[in-house]
Amino acid sequence: MGPIRSQLCCIVGIITVMSVLMSLDGTTDLAGHLGGMFGGLTSGLAIFPGIQPKRKFLALGGAVCFGLYMLGMLLGFYL
Numbered sequence: 001m002g003p004i005r006s007q008l009c010c011i012v013g014i015i016t017v018m019s020v021l022m023s024l025d026g027t028t029d030l031a032g033h034l035g036g037m038f039g040g041l042t043s044g045l046a047i048f049p050g051i052q053p054k055r056k057f058l059a060l061g062g063a064v065c066f067g068l069y070m071l072g073m074l075l076g077f078y079l
Contacts, residue, residue: 019037020034039066039073042066042069043066045062045066046063046065
C-alpha cells in the first residue's frame with residue numbers, strides 16, 4: 001500500500017494522541033477512549049480482510065477478543 005499506509009498510520013497516531021491529550025482535562029474519561037481504541041482495533045482485526053489471507057487461528061483469536069470486548073462492554077454498561 002506504500003504511501004497510503006504511511007498516511008493512515010500517521011492519521012491514526014495523531015487521533016490517538018489527541019484523544020489521550022483531550023482526556024487529561026478531567027471532563028472526558030481516558031478509559032473510555034482507550035476502551036474504544038481497543039474495541040476498534042480488535043473489531044478491525046476480526047472483520048477487515050487483510051492483504052494476505054489470514055491464518056485461521058488469528059481470525060478466530062480476533063473474533064474471540066472482539067466477543068469478549070463486547071461482552072465486557074455490555075456487562076459494564078448494564079451492571
